């Protein structure tokens with residue numbers, strides 16, 4: 001029996017796409033045959049509500065667990081499901097000062113940082129990157145990567161994506177574009193994989209994200 005891999009979606013700001021990526025990634029990993037738990041660390045519980053609003057005939061494909069408190073308390077909450085899941089996707093609160101974000105950094109194997117191409121997200125990303133790199137002194141196995149989100153075709157997007165290369169953390173070879181399918185899947189309580197062919201481009205992006213994450217955790 002091996003312990004599940006813990007993947008945290010983490011960022012300094014709200015609105016960068018933590019919950020969106022957590023839900024799409026959880027569903028995408030489940031489609032690939034992984035047994036997935038979705039851990040909701042955000043007191044606003046948007047991930048839990050998303051999963052709970054799934055239609056009864058098509059439940060969200062990950063078990064949802066609310067995680068609270070210190071890293072030790074979270075580990076205890078996860079203990080009963082530890083041998084029933086392969087991956088735990090952790091959706092963090094929208095602040096790095098929040099104690100749950102610190103607990104996630106103490107627990108996770110992989111920290112994924114969604115970054116929206118724009119100056120404010122870029123500045124905020126410096127802070128979270130420092131935190132992840134600092135944490136590596138005590139937890140050398142901790143991995144981290146930046147994941148562009150809400151990417152558009154503007155020059156600003158291109159410039160910011162270029163600047164991301166100057167960060168120490170690698171930029172994942174995957175990104176989510178700005179697409180209505182992502183917002184729509186939240187309303188429907190599903191992932192883009194349940195939206196049919198109209199969401200084909202979003203499905204391709206999430207599949208690429210899932211493949212990149214699998215590449216990291218199976219290394």
Ligand SMILES: Nc1ncnc2c1ncn2[C@@H]1O[C@H](COP(=O)(O)OP(=O)(O)O)[C@@H](O)[C@H]1O
Nearest residue numbers: 014015016017018019020150177178179182183
């Ligand atoms: N790639 C995207 N395309 C379109 N809308 C998006 C995308 N990513 C996030 N959103 C929307 O932006 C808002 C904030 O995203 P969310 O995932 O809740 O961020 P966070 O959890 O980091 O606060 C939500 O309304 C969500 O539907």
Ligand SMILES: [Mg+2]
Nearest residue numbers: 018019042046
């Ligand atoms: Mg959120």
